Amino acid sequence: MTIDKRYDIIIVGGSITAIEAINSIHEINPHTKILLISGEDRLPYKRTMINKNIVRGFDKDDFKLATNEWYQQNNVTLIIDRATKIDRKQKSLETATNGTYTYNKLLLATGVRSKTLKYNNLAHNDYYRVQNASDVEKLLKDIKHKQSFLIIGSGVEGIETADQLIRKGKNVTIIDRNNRPMRKLLPEEYSNELISAMKNKGVHYLPNTSINSVNRIRNQQYEVTFGDSKQVFDGIISCIGTQANIELAQEANLKTNKGILVNNFLQTSDPDIYAGGDVAEHSNGTMTTLWHAAAYQGEIAGLNMMSISREHKIKPFRLKTDVFGLFLFSANFENVNSGQYEISCQQQGNLKRTIYYKNDETNGIIMMNDKNRAKEYQQAVMEKWSKEKFNNSLPIQQSVIFSFAASFK
Numbered sequence: 001m002t003i004d005k006r007y008d009i010i011i012v013g014g015s016i017t018a019i020e021a022i023n024s025i026h027e028i029n030p031h032t033k034i035l036l037i038s039g040e041d042r043l044p045y046k047r048t049m050i051n052k053n054i055v056r057g058f059d060k061d062d063f064k065l066a067t068n069e070w071y072q073q074n075n076v077t078l079i080i081d082r083a084t085k086i087d088r089k090q091k092s093l094e095t096a097t098n099g100t101y102t103y104n105k106l107l108l109a110t111g112v113r114s115k116t117l118k119y120n121n122l123a124h125n126d127y128y129r130v131q132n133a134s135d136v137e138k139l140l141k142d143i144k145h146k147q148s149f150l151i152i153g154s155g156v157e158g159i160e161t162a163d164q165l166i167r168k169g170k171n172v173t174i175i176d177r178n179n180r181p182m183r184k185l186l187p188e189e190y191s192n193e194l195i196s197a198m199k200n201k202g203v204h205y206l207p208n209t210s211i212n213s214v215n216r217i218r219n220q221q222y223e224v225t226f227g228d229s230k231q232v233f234d235g236i237i238s239c240i241g242t243q244a245n246i247e248l249a250q251e252a253n254l255k256t257n258k259g260i261l262v263n264n265f266l267q268t269s270d271p272d273i274y275a276g277g278d279v280a281e282h283s284n285g286t287m288t289t290l291w292h293a294a295a296y297q298g299e300i301a302g303l304n305m306m307s308i309s310r311e312h313k314i315k316p317f318r319l320k321t322d323v324f325g326l327f328l329f330s331a332n333f334e335n336v337n338s339g340q341y342e343i344s345c346q347q348q349g350n351l352k353r354t355i356y357y358k359n360d361e362t363n364g365i366i367m368m369n370d371k372n373r374a375k376e377y378q379q380a381v382m383e384k385w386s387k388e389k390f391n392n393s394l395p396i397q398q399s400v401i402f403s404f405a406a407s408f409k
């Protein structure tokens with residue numbers, strides 16, 4: 001196949017930002033020629049599914065976001081390759097294997113990668129990650145020969161992975177140097193509920209714990225020392241967090257910090273280059289980490305690249321997860337966790353919710369076990385429902401309810 005080397009728009013990174021950008025671009029002009037460079041070994045897919053399907057397993061194209069025909073119909077040439085260098089003067093982009101392409105506008109949607117575990121003697125291959133589908137496939141391939149797993153980190157990816165491994169009948173230990181699970185998404189009382197639920201299912205949870213050393217021993221087992229303890233595990237899974245893939249932008253002298261710096265129109269320091277999704281660092285310093293936030297940025301970047309000026313606003317997208325028999329929902333916790341809010345805590349049986357109001361507007365919600373109404377909760381915080389509308393639209397028979405004003409630093 002010979003590929004034309006000139007494109008109206010090139011997108012680097014084949015995930016949700018790219019797909020939504022393509023949708024926007026083609027709504028404006030379906031003849032726009034787009035090149036999508038995807039660094040993974042398959043069609044762009046729904047990343048959020050991979051660690052939630054360890055029990056079920058999956059095939060290569062199970063979670064694909066669009067078919068091959070969709071790319072053709074949308075005038076998109078999709079290549080599996082790595083973008084290696086941007087030449088801003090020539091407005092061209094080099095790839096590892098397919099040569100150089102020119103663009104009119106470029107979108108960097110390169111996302112994030114797992115941070116490297118740094119222990120002496122521990123190579124990249126010695127531990128598992130759950131960032132890409134191929135990472136989870138590697139775990140799935142080995143899993144039947146392994147019984148005990150150590151998960152490092154208790155953010156949502158670590159907790160969801162632990163839930164799946166427990167359901168698979170494995171022995172799971174979670175070590176976290178922080179004091180509680182999902183602390184960036186949940187208040188302490190919800191983390192405590194989660195700890196109880198995990199313990200009930202047999203997870204060995206060790207907060208405030210640092211690992212001193214990890215050594216590979218016979219048969220691909222690992223001896224881990226922490227505090228005064230020493231334990232052997234069949235497998236180690238790192239869920240210690242991510243870092244943004246900013247190297248391409250850095251090398252092209254675009255402004256970067258932790259992410260690629262963008263203005264409110266998702267434009268980088270080069271007006272012909274945009275960035276969106278997890279890799280973008282917004283003007284207030286925020287970097288989003290959620291699927292729907294990336295989708296929204298793709299939509300906005302696509303419009304702006306087509307000269308339809310549209311401002312990006314940080315929105316309170318929610319995270320929801322079903323783990324250890326609990327349904328957990330969190331929207332805007334990071335923001336409402338600092339500042340002054342009226343906080344209403346409500347409970348009915350095992351349903352629990354905490355609503356953060358300011359000036360009679362819903363600013364944030366944490367909820368547990370009200371799964372069927374999750375959409376309405378998302379709407380409430382997106383549309384900033386008044387207290388009255390919230391209580392009328394999402395009533396509960398309140399067995400315990402208390403409200404207080406709180407200010408956090």
Ligand SMILES: Cc1cc2nc3c(=O)[nH]c(=O)nc-3n(C[C@H](O)[C@H](O)[C@H](O)COP(=O)(O)OP(=O)(O)OC[C@H]3O[C@@H](n4cnc5c(N)ncnc54)[C@H](O)[C@@H]3O)c2cc1C
Nearest residue numbers: 013015017039048082083110111112277278289290291294
């Ligand atoms: C296991 C897991 C579970 C998750 N669950 C949830 C959830 O339940 N809910 C939720 O809201 N969010 C969840 N997230 C987060 C969500 O998946 C991300 O916010 C979203 O995928 C970000 O999309 P993105 O378009 O920014 O890029 P990403 O999905 O990060 O993809 C970026 C792509 O760019 C590629 N790339 C990077 N550099 C290059 C290059 N130089 N050349 C070519 N390609 C390159 C990468 O290989 C990757 O394929 C989860 C994340 C993970 C890892």
